Amino acid sequence: MTDHPIRTERRGHVFEVTLDRPKANAIDLKTSRIMGQVFTEFRDDPELRVALVTAAGEKFFCPGWDLKAAAEGDAVDGDYGVGGFGGLQELRGLNKPVIMAVNGICCGGGLELALSGDIILAAEHASFALPEIRSGTVADAASIKLPKRIPYHIAMEMLFTGRWLDSAEAARWGLVNRVLPADQLMIEARRMADELASGPPLVFAAIKEVVREAEDMKFQDALNRITKSQFETVERLYRSEDQLEGARAFAEKRDPVWKGR
Incomplete structure (x- = not known):
């Protein structure tokens, strides 16, 4: 497992953030704290205007909380760092556009992370779910956010049953802005990021x-x-x-x- 789970790159006014934590890009406490530092840097740097967030690999965007780390002692109510879980959803004063490029499985806290963005682009093979119900816990941030983003009945079905949405259905309900072939996802995400970076x-x-x-x-x-x-x-x-x-x-x-x- 990499000691540097977050990769960043500056492209002019665009700040690219890549979650790179094999095998599934799950987030433990240490990674969450690093993400908080990264997104704070983005928020506070006047030269950075747009963030583009994605993940390494082709199968997983992020499954959320790292259950293996939890089994080894990471407390679910531990110190996630500034910005809360994943560094974004509780980060105060973030007044810059954030684009999410979802390149695979996006579930649990990973979906909550995606919902923290302003625009969500998805690869055709991406899929979305809130499986917390099956392990007897609550998707807390998603329970707050999701019914405000998509039709109430669809959100409640996802929360109550943990069922999966493919990218086409996610787009139909407005969960994502656009679905793209996998090889076009980052091309379009970067095009959009550059467009926003040139704006006011x-x-x-x-x-x-x-x-x-x-x-x-x-x-x-x-x-x-x-x-x-x-x-x-x-x-x-x-x-x-x-x-x-x-x-x-x-x-x-x-x-x-x-x-x-």
């Missing part, structure tokens, strides 16, 4: 904060927070050079040059 980072930040904070608010309450200057990212956008650049570029009929300030 302050606008993306404002979108993510508003969407996150407004999730459990009434429409008018959320809108009032915007008009009362109570969203930090929105206020930063409205006072930014990029806001002026967008207007100037439109008037001058040219592509804008975003600086993130």
Whole structure:
């Protein structure tokens, strides 16, 4: 088993993160803590605008919690590190786009990790499930997230029965954005990451904060927070050079040059 379960690569403003923990890319406490550090680095580096997350190999994206490590002493309620399990789902202030490229089996905590992204692309052979019910435990984060992402009855069936969805069905219910041949997955994921990296980072930040904070608010309450200057990212956008650049570029009929300030 590798001592370096997470590989990272910077491609301009894109930060590629690869989970590489043979044989199945399961996550133990140590790996989760490393992932938290990696995603914190992404969040805090102004030069990085988009994260692209995938996994090594062709069979597994991630099956979630490492049961072998648990049998050897890893406590399920142990220290997952900053950002919680997998470093993403509880990471505060992550106001940058995250693309998930699911290249195989994606279940349990691996599906919860995928749900922490903003866009999910899947290989044709990818599959999805929440098998926790079969081991007498609860998929806690998925129980919160999944019924808000796909039709309630489909989410509850997955939670209650642990049944598997192939990539086509996952796309049909809106669990993933797009299904691609395996050899095209990373090509499209990188194309999309580059497209987002060339976009206005302050606008993306404002979108993510508003969407996150407004999730459990009434429409008018959320809108009032915007008009009362109570969203930090929105206020930063409205006072930014990029806001002026967008207007100037439109008037001058040219592509804008975003600086993130």
